[in-house]
Amino acid sequence: xxxxxxxxxxxxxxxxxxxxxxxxxxxxxxxxxxxxxxxxxxxxxxxxxxxxxxxxxxxxxxxxxxxxxxxxxxxxxxxxxxxxxxxxxxxxxxxxxxxxxxxxxxxxxxxxxxxxxxxxxxxxxxxxxxxxxxxxxxxxxxxxxxxxxxxxxxxxxxxxxxxxxxxxxxxxxxxxxxxxxxxxxxxxxxxxxxxxxxxxxxxxxxxxxxxxxxxxxxxxxxxxxxxxxxxxxxxxxxxxxxxxxxxxxxxxxxxxxxxxxxxxxxxxxxxxxxxxxxxxxxxxxxxxxxxxxxxxxxxxxxxxxxxxxxxxxxxxxxxxxxxxxxxxxxxxxxxxxxxxxxxxxxxxxxxxxxxxxxxx
Amino acid sequence: xxxxxxxxxxxxxxxxxxxxxxxxxxxxxxxxxxxxxxxxxxxxxxxxxxxxxxxxxxxxxxxxxxxxxxxxxxxxxxxxxxxxxxxxxxxxxxxxxxxxxxxxxxxxxxxxxxxxxxxxxxxxxxxxxxxxxxxxxxxxxxxxxxxxxxxxxxxxxxxxxxxxxxxxxxxxxxxxxxxxxxxxxxxxxxxxxxxxxxxxxxxxxxxxxxxxxxxxxxxxxxxxxxxxxxxxxxxxxxxxxxxxxxxxxxxxxxxxxxxxxxxxxxxxxxxxxxxxxxxxxxxxxxxxxxxxxxxxxxxxxxxxxxxxxxxxxxxxxxxxxxxxxxxxxxxxxxxxxxxxxxxxxxxx
Numbered sequence: 001x002x003x004x005x006x007x008x009x010x011x012x013x014x015x016x017x018x019x020x021x022x023x024x025x026x027x028x029x030x031x032x033x034x035x036x037x038x039x040x041x042x043x044x045x046x047x048x049x050x051x052x053x054x055x056x057x058x059x060x061x062x063x064x065x066x067x068x069x070x071x072x073x074x075x076x077x078x079x080x081x082x083x084x085x086x087x088x089x090x091x092x093x094x095x096x097x098x099x100x101x102x103x104x105x106x107x108x109x110x111x112x113x114x115x116x117x118x119x120x121x122x123x124x125x126x127x128x129x130x131x132x133x134x135x136x137x138x139x140x141x142x143x144x145x146x147x148x149x150x151x152x153x154x155x156x157x158x159x160x161x162x163x164x165x166x167x168x169x170x171x172x173x174x175x176x177x178x179x180x181x182x183x184x185x186x187x188x189x190x191x192x193x194x195x196x197x198x199x200x201x202x203x204x205x206x207x208x209x210x211x212x213x214x215x216x217x218x219x220x221x222x223x224x225x226x227x228x229x230x231x232x233x234x235x236x237x238x239x240x241x242x243x244x245x246x247x248x249x250x251x252x253x254x255x256x257x258x259x260x261x262x263x264x265x266x267x268x269x270x271x272x273x274x275x276x277x278x279x280x281x282x283x284x285x286x287x288x289x290x291x292x293x294x295x296x297x298x299x300x301x302x303x304x305x306x307x308x309x310x311x312x313x314x315x316x317x318x319x320x321x322x323x324x325x326x327x328x329x330x331x332x333x334x335x336x337x338x339x340x341x342x343x344x345x346x347x348x349x350x351x352x353x354x355x356x357x358x359x360x
Numbered sequence: 361x362x363x364x365x366x367x368x369x370x371x372x373x374x375x376x377x378x379x380x381x382x383x384x385x386x387x388x389x390x391x392x393x394x395x396x397x398x399x400x401x402x403x404x405x406x407x408x409x410x411x412x413x414x415x416x417x418x419x420x421x422x423x424x425x426x427x428x429x430x431x432x433x434x435x436x437x438x439x440x441x442x443x444x445x446x447x448x449x450x451x452x453x454x455x456x457x458x459x460x461x462x463x464x465x466x467x468x469x470x471x472x473x474x475x476x477x478x479x480x481x482x483x484x485x486x487x488x489x490x491x492x493x494x495x496x497x498x499x500x501x502x503x504x505x506x507x508x509x510x511x512x513x514x515x516x517x518x519x520x521x522x523x524x525x526x527x528x529x530x531x532x533x534x535x536x537x538x539x540x541x542x543x544x545x546x547x548x549x550x551x552x553x554x555x556x557x558x559x560x561x562x563x564x565x566x567x568x569x570x571x572x573x574x575x576x577x578x579x580x581x582x583x584x585x586x587x588x589x590x591x592x593x594x595x596x597x598x599x600x601x602x603x604x605x606x607x608x609x610x611x612x613x614x615x616x617x618x619x620x621x622x623x624x625x626x627x628x629x630x631x632x633x634x635x636x637x638x639x640x641x642x643x644x645x646x647x648x649x650x651x652x653x654x655x656x657x658x659x660x661x662x663x664x665x666x667x668x669x670x671x672x673x674x675x676x677x678x679x680x681x682x683x684x685x686x687x688x689x690x691x692x693x694x695x696x697x698x699x700x701x702x703x704x705x706x707x708x
Contacts, residue, residue, distance in 0.1 A: 046659035076624025077449045079656050085621055086660050093667045104621070108447075112620075270463060273442065273476070275455035276624075306656040309414050310456030314463035330413060 001067040001122070003101075004028050006054045009219035009244050010143050012174045013136055018070070020132040022122045026064050028057050031222045035060050040333050042090055049302035049332045050216035051083055053223060058087060062096050070120070072251075073104035078277035078307050080216075105251075137248060138179050142186040143170070144243045149193050151239060154232040155207075156199035163229075165192060207351065210289030212241040212282040213300035214308050217331050219244070224300055224331060225340045231298070234348045239294075241285035242278070263288045270314040277307030286318060286326070296325040296351045298344070303332035325351055363391040364497065367428035367436045367470065370395045371421040372454070375528050375578035376605075377484070379544075380515035381437070382537045387507035388499060393433045394535050395424040398585035402427050407683055409465060415654035416682050417579050418453055418460075420586060425461060429470050435496065439489070440476045444626045451625050451657055482519075485512035514541075521547050522605040525554040528582045529591050556600050563598020570701045573602040573638035575631050575665070576650035580681065587650065587681050588690045597698055602644065604634035611637050628657040635665050639672045645701045646675035648694075653682030675701055 002024040005014050011028065018025045029035060031053050039056025058069060074081030084102035091098060101120070106113040121129050146169055154162045169189045176182050200206065209231050217224045219242055228238045246260055267283035274280055286297050299315060301308035312328050319326045327347040329340060368374065368381055378394075385392040396402060398420055406423025428436050440458045443449045453460075458474035475492045477484050485508040487494075487501060494504045522528065526547060534540045547554075555561065563569045572594060574581050581587060581603060594601050604612075612633030616622050623629050638644045649665055651658040662678055669676035677697050679690070 044659045044663040046654065046656070047663070048656070048659075073621070075447075077452050077455070079660060082621075082623055082660050085619075086663050089664055089667050093670075102621075109621075271456055271459045273440075273455060275452040276449075277452065279452070279456065304413055304654050304656060306452040307456075309411060310452060310460055312411055313414075313456075313460040317463035317466070 001119075002026065002065065003068045003070055004061050004064065004066055005070045007031060007057055007220070007222075008216055010140070010147075010170065012170060013140050013143070013244060014070075016139060016174070016176075017132065017136045018120075020135065021120060021124050021129070023120075026061065026066060029060050031057065031220070036333055042094065044086075046304060047086075048079055048305055049223070050080065050214075051086075052333065053216075054083060055087065055090060058091060059094075059096075062091075062098070066098050068099040068101050070101045070103065073102040073108075075105060075108050076276055080277070133252075135176075135179055135182070137245075137252075138182050139173060139176065140244045140248055142182050143173060144245045146186065146189055146193075147243070148239065149190070151228055151232070152200065152237045153193060153196045154229065155235050155237045156201070157196050159229065159233060162196070165189065207236045207348075207355075208289075208294040209236050209238050209296050209298055209348075210241065210285065210294045211238060211298045211300060212285045212289075213278075213298075214302055214305050215242045215247065215278060217300045217302055218242045225335065225337050227298065227300065227329075227340065227344065230341055230344050231348065234345065236295075236348055236351075239289070241282055241289075270318055271310060275307050275310055277305070279307035279311040282308070282311050283314065283318065286315075286324070287322060290322045290324045294324070295355065296327070296347065298347070299326055299328040301328070301330055303330045325354070363389060364435075365391045365393050365433040366473075367393045367395065367431060367433035369421060369424035369428060369436065369438060370397065371424040371583075372417060372457075372579045373441060375532055375582045376482075377515070379518040379531070379540060380484070380511045382535075382540060383514040384507055384511035386537050387510050388497065388503070390497065393428065393431055395427040395431070397533075398423070398583050400585075403585070403683055411464075413654060415453065415656070416586065416652040417577070417655075418457075419683065420579070420583065421457070422461070422465070425465065425468070425472075429468055433470060436470050436472045437493070438472055438474055439484075440474050442476055443478050444480075444482050444484070446480055448622070448626050448629065449624060450627065483512055483516075485509065514544075517544055517548070521554075523608060525557040525606050527554075527556065527591065527601060527603060528578055528605060529584075530554070532582050555595065556602050556606065558600065561598070561600060564596070567598055568702055568705055569598050569600060570645040570698060570705070571600045571602060571643055572698075572701075573635070573644050573647045574650055575604060575635045575638070575647060577627055577631070577652075578605070580652050581650055586652075588685065588687045590650065590679075590690060590694065593691065594694060594698075597695070599698065602638065604631050607634040607637050623657065623660065625657045628661050632661055632664070635661075636668065639665075639668055639674045644674070645705065646677070646697060648697065649676070649678045651678060651680050653680060675704065 003018060004026040005028060007028040007030055015025050015027060035056035036053060038059050039052040043052040043055045071084050073084055084100050088100050101116055103116055104113060150162055150166050172185045211218055218240055231238050264281035264284040266287045267280035270283045271280045289297060315326050315328060366385060382392055402423040403420060405426050406419045410419045410422045425436060441450050441454045449455060458472060461472060473492050473496055475490055477489045479486060487505055490504060531543060534543060561569050591601055612630055615633040615636040616629055635647060638647055647669060649662055651662060679693060
């Protein structure tokens with residue numbers, strides 16, 4: 001099948017997955033002003049921002065002669081689980097004939113899940129499918145490992161040099177065919193990064209910011225105004241609550257992931273039950289970041305995000321109780337880069353100032 | 361002994377369940393205190409204490425909780441509605457409501473009783489849904505069960521009247537159980553049909569009567585302040601008003617089974633089922649989707665209904681309300697809408 005998918009985070013992972021399964025993959029365009037405008041025009045006014053961005057990406061892909069768009073579903077109650085169904089309606093209404101394949105959890109509708117998987121696997125044998133999944137998972141892990149390093153090193157080194165290395169790494173990873181090559185490339189780039197590690201100061205002089213929030217705006221830098229780079233620019237290290245590895249483990253192998261579960265459980269102190277999205281987990285991550293010695297939290301969410309509004313409501317209390325500064329930023333099509341930059345700068349200044357006073 | 365006072369916020373699902381709660385508290389020998397009707401002042405207080413981008417109904421709810429806090433009640437009763445059907449939950453904000461109240465209103469003096477409601481149907485009378493309430497007032501399981509039984513029977517009579525075509529508006533202003541009992545008995549024995557089924561209804565100035573389905577959540581369409589009393593305005597203009605609470609559960613289920621995947625939110629599904637039923641119904645001239653600023657589930661539902669209305673060639677309008685909606689705006693919109701339908705009728 002000739003197919004494409006929404007753009008989020010390291011897209012080469014999804015591309016690799018479908019390519020190795022023998023599909024003709026069309027890379028989705030990276031969200032930019034034009035795509036966002038297009039998405040906003042054809043989406044409901046109060047749909048969340050990721051929905052609008054994805055509408056834009058789909059519409060932009062419409063002249064590519066696709067057989068299908070593949071996206072993930074979910075069982076809510078976050079709206080993201082229903083995107084696929086509404087996108088179908090919108091594309092149909094605009095007269096586009098393309099199928100949207102929604103990968104839902106097998107718990108919801110086993111038969112449908114099986115049908116979808118059978119179609120996506122194409123002519124590959126189940127053994128090959130297993131092999132492909134292993135390769136993709138290893139690839140994701142390798143990417144995340146390098147990215148975590150980048151998020152630290154960029155705080156102390158020339159941004160351009162580090163970014164270039166990161167881009168090259170992603171390009172190299174796109175060529176891999178098996179797990180051995182993944183390891184080779186990973187080691188190559190980890191070695192290249194070693195010489196920059198001397199720049200990391202002693203523990204007491206390191207400043208760390210944890211980024212939590214809704215998965216799409218946290219993971220997709222073209223949407224969140226490159227927030228990580230911005231934080232790095234002021235000499236602060238960054239770590240996110242969301243990495244693709246987590247997401248894959250959570251959704252594909254939930255039984256594997258006890259550590260992550262433990263962190264997310266910590267959120268029960270403020271939000272007693274699961275309320276959809278990653279709200280409870282994000283609260284858990286915020287507490288965990290504090291326990292790991294982070295200096296501040298940036299909480300990102302799309303404007304009007306249902307679960308994250310609940311977590312934002314409890315955030316003041318959390319900030320006070322755990323003595324950790326929190327900055328919440330709502331992101332939508334109106335968000336201006338300069339606004340984000342100013343707020344981030346003020347926030348980070350405040351943290352340095354606070355720390356300086358405490359030391360004196 | 362003096363009866364202990366339990367405050368019930370007049371917001372969100374109050375409109376759906378208030379007969380149940382009034383009867384329940386009366387049986388348990390507790391005095392229910394209902395917050396004042398929504399007003400400019402009450403809403404402003406709620407707005408001040410909530411996040412600016414949260415939906416209006418939650419701001420209204422916070423206003424009512426603050427109002428009860430001023431009323432010298434012993435407790436505030438605000439259950440956490442999680443599920444009213446297997447595998448379907450309510451909107452995330454309902455699920456996190458008690459957490460939001462606890463952590464964002466640090467000045468609240470009154471303790472909140474927040475039982476979690478997990479039910480297989482709209483009937484919420486299971487003991488497990490009222491455990492905290494029972495603990496708080498040391499009520500035995502037997503007493504509680506017997507009170508719940510009476511409350512649910514009473515609520516069922518109310519529900520039956522809604523299915524028969526009465527609007528929640530016909531009851532919602534009543535705060536006294538005795539009066540409510542009388543009104544329900546009166547309606548049950550009334551030979552005259554409710555307004556929505558009245559074939560002899562006459563419109564003012566000899567205009568033609570039109571049938572409009574108002575699709576919206578109970579807390580948006582029956583809170584007379586927040587929606588500028590739209591129901592009565594429509595009635596005055598000679599409209600038979602229909603709402604989702606009149607549509608039989610089986611009809612809603614049937615419409616929902618046409619979806620590959622139903623939505624995740626209980627009341628959004630109910631609205632969808634009812635709206636599809638009304639869109640196909642020749643007796644209905646137009647459908648108004650009444651939604652509140654910042655409603656997430658409605659942003660999805662609205663899009664689906666808009667496309668479907670086009671398909672069924674039904675006159676359709678989305679009316680959005682928020683804390684700043686002006687009355688003249690609403691009147692202009694509904695007047696134009698009704699004129700359009702009357703014109704359509706004449707042309708046929």
